[in-house]
Amino acid sequence: MDKIVESYQEADINFENMELKKLKKYALRGNLRAQNTIGDRYYIGDGVEKNYEEAFRWYKKAADEGYNVAQYNLGDMYYCGFGIEKNYIKAIELFKKAANKGNIEAACNLGCMYEEGDGTKTDYEEAIKWYVKASEQDDFYAQYNLGNMYMYGKGVAQNYQKAFQLHEKSAKQGYMKAQNTLGYLYEEGKGTLRSYENALKWYEEAAYQEYPYAEYNLGGMYYTGKGVEQNLRIAYAWYERSAEHGLEKAQKALSEKF
Template identity: 45%
Template structure:
């Protein structure tokens, strides 16, 4: 075997086999050992693989700084995986100070080598204007390149462009098609987006049961938007038998991940006693969490609680404060309440 004979490339590829479980039982410790042997000889694939072990804490204690150093060595030798990983370090601020411009630089190097994940990440940077001027046309181009290689995240990004008409003529049908491709690969964000297509009847005939199916897939992966939307289906009885207790269960999972919509909705369940014993104090607790994140419905609901003295001491000044914040965001009911003061 080339690896046992000291061949650096062979050692790096053997590390890949153990890391990803390709042709061998997945074993991060062995992957770390073989990547180390390869990297010690200066092999860029071994360096990027060893960096991955340190980054993910696989076979060794997690160490972002060491991962960054190894990715840098690999990337500077033109290794596409090292370049992408180095871009991710700069993008996330792991092992180095966050620097979107540097992230774009390294994503571009890898993307130009045809690396699908880098093309998707570069599309994200162009879409959101991180490290580069916001440019939906550029985002569409990079998402397209990634999506056509079968990258699920790129396919979802391309679906977003078609849904909102960013960088391309709006097409709900095209959005639905790309969301479907990504969702079928298990992409949780795309599963939510596909569920919304079925729920709202955009790009496809409305079918609540199919929406529930896709929301459930996303929710079971821990996606907070999927959990919140699935809860809403149980709350309203759309596509599933109405079940307030199940709604509370899914709202809770989403709310505990910080979703302001779910926090507000969970607050309403506690306020009304839907699926849980009525508890205005708990309702106020959840409304506060959502309101502080800028959720206008929660700000309105919190204002009402202070106005009525439900779950919190009656306080007109505090009520007015929260109602005004909601009204400033265009919440018409909040404006109507303010007119009563």
């Protein structure tokens, strides 16, 4: 009962801006959020020297007591091999614990692991299950990934309409990869009516975030005059920016088109 009362009383405390010495007092009293916050401090080197082993130790304290954010963070350390030997099986175990308590980042990561076969056999249906769980909570990464599952027919019948809807949700939250894909779907008229103007708009949204594929696609719109007056000077500028960001097909376009 004491622990429940303490948790209620400390729910609104701003641990993020608290000095480490005071923060540790709460953590040593068993406050799980304080323990996780100390883990964050050591993980990123906020006010202390970066120390993955110490971050791992504090995350584990909170994770072992069932705190879903710490379970996610600990799973991520196992996934990346930070502070501990890389272990996808342990990562999946921890992500599942966190995801089943509503942690959307953990659910999205599980989707990725099942899609890619990291620490488990590739299982598109299981990937979709976790992507759906996260996307229903408006996670833009999960919406994008789930949209791709529908676009390419992975574990589900190919459905461009569904892919369009999911990419649109993700794109409206500012995710540049989804914005670029939405531009493509508008340009090709897949899952929606073809609209070069809308394609141009979404390519621009992603290109101004310096996403090289969108920069390349925007260059193509200006080169061909789709949805905009043809302008080879602007086309060259976007191809050049894409090339500078490492996209080989943009480098090839510069040499072949100009």
